[in-house]
Amino acid sequence: KAGVTQTPRYLIKTRGQQVTLSCSPISGHRSVSWYQQTPGQGLQFLFEYFSETQRNKGNFPGRFSGRQFSNSRSEMNVSTLELGDSALYLCASSLRGRENSPLHFGNGTRLTVT
Amino acid sequence: EDKVVQSPLSLVVHEGDTVTLNCSYEVTNFRSLLWYKQEKKAPTFLFMLTSSGIEKKSGRLSSILDKKELFSILNITATQTGDSAVYLCAVDTEGVQGAQKLVFGQGTRLTINP
Numbered sequence: 001k002a003g004v005t006q007t008p009r010y011l012i013k014t015r016g017q018q019v020t021l022s023c024s025p026i027s028g029h030r031s032v033s034w035y036q037q038t039p040g041q042g043l044q045f046l047f048e049y050f051s052e053t054q055r056n057k058g059n060f061p062g063r064f065s066g067r068q069f070s071n072s073r074s075e076m077n078v079s080t081l082e083l084g085d086s087a088l089y090l091c092a093s094s095l096r097g098r099e100n101s102p103l104h105f106g107n108g109t110r111l112t113v114t
Numbered sequence: 115e116d117k118v119v120q121s122p123l124s125l126v127v128h129e130g131d132t133v134t135l136n137c138s139y140e141v142t143n144f145r146s147l148l149w150y151k152q153e154k155k156a157p158t159f160l161f162m163l164t165s166s167g168i169e170k171k172s173g174r175l176s177s178i179l180d181k182k183e184l185f186s187i188l189n190i191t192a193t194q195t196g197d198s199a200v201y202l203c204a205v206d207t208e209g210v211q212g213a214q215k216l217v218f219g220q221g222t223r224l225t226i227n228p
Contacts, residue, residue, distance in 0.1 A: 004156075031214055043157075043202065043218040048209075055213035090156070096214050100146045100206070102162045103216060107155040 001027060004106035006091050012112045018079040021109045025072050025093030032074040033103060034066060037088040046089075049074055050096060081113045116141040120203050120219035128227050131193050135222045137203030138185040145206040147179055147186050148216065152200045160188070160201075190224075198226045 005024040013019050025032050034046040045058040049068035066076040072093075078085055088110050092103035118139045127133055139147070146164045150157035161170045163179035163186060170177050174193075179186045190197055200223050204216040 033214065033216075035216075035218075042220050043204075043216075045215050045217070048213050048215060050211075050213070053211075055211050056209040056215050058215070088155075094214060096212065100162060100164055101214075102146075102148055102159050103214070104159060105150075105156040 004091055004093050004104055006089075006106035006109050008109060009107065010110045010112075012114065013081050014114055015081055015083060017081050018077065019081060019111060021076045021078075021089055021091075021111075023074045023076070023091030023093075023106060025074070025091075026104055029093035029095055029104075030072055031094045031096035031101075032068055032072060033092045033094075034074070034076050035090045035092065035105075036060075037090055037108070038086075043090070046076070078111075083113050086111060086113045116205070116207055116217045118203055118205050118217050118219040120201075120222050122222060123220060124223045124225075126225045126227065127193060129193060129195060131226075132189065132191045133193060133224060135188040135190075135201050135203075135224070136185065137187070137219055139203075139205045139217075139219075140184060141205050141207050141217060143208045144181070145208045145214075148204045148206060149177055149186075149188050150202040150204065152202055152221070153198075157202055193226045195226050195228055198224060200224070 033048040088108045092105045095101040149160040166181040200221040203219040
């Protein structure tokens with residue numbers, strides 16, 4: 001069974017630009033979550049989608065947005081990039097809908113903002 | 115505010131030693147506690163614990179949860195250089211509509227010297 005797939009693996013953008021990251025969950029998984037990982041803050045929750053609905057959102061500014069499609073694939077968008085947005089962005093999927101299903105993570109997209 | 119604290123933050127041992135990693139938490143709406151291993155990119159799932167006092171084991175790794183005292187430990191026996199990684203503890207906190215959100219600790223960086 002294929003794992004969580006994230007594209008692209010690496011991105012370099014300039015301040016003020018916008019970026020879209022893509023995530024394909026494990027087949028059959030309907031919940032997709034996004035996390036930001038930085039050396040200073042560790043892993044922080046961005047948002048979670050289930051059946052195309054955002055069910056939860058972390059403490060990030062409105063520049064961070066996402067969506068989920070009917071095939072459970074998800075995209076995350078960051079507009080008006082800032083230097084502090086440089087991070088590893090991790091997507092994770094789970095069965096959710098079943099009791100206590102663990103998250104399985106993709107390899108992430110490394111975003112560098114210059 | 116939900117909080118997960120891991121200790122120690124860093125640990126260096128010799129191959130063959132036994133190590134114990136600690137994780138304490140204070141969260142609302144506890145659902146489960148999870149341990150992950152992160153080497154280069156994706157955190158890989160190790161254990162999910164939901165019930166107090168029941169040990170989960172996988173080879174040389176084991177973990178147990180104490181829901182009364184709000185902590186968990188991860189034990190690794192007969193350590194090998196391949197165990198070198200960052201070990202992450204996370205608590206799954208259930209939000210509205212069953213939303214899934216993991217709150218992560220800072221991680222313990224484990225280094226195994228040959």
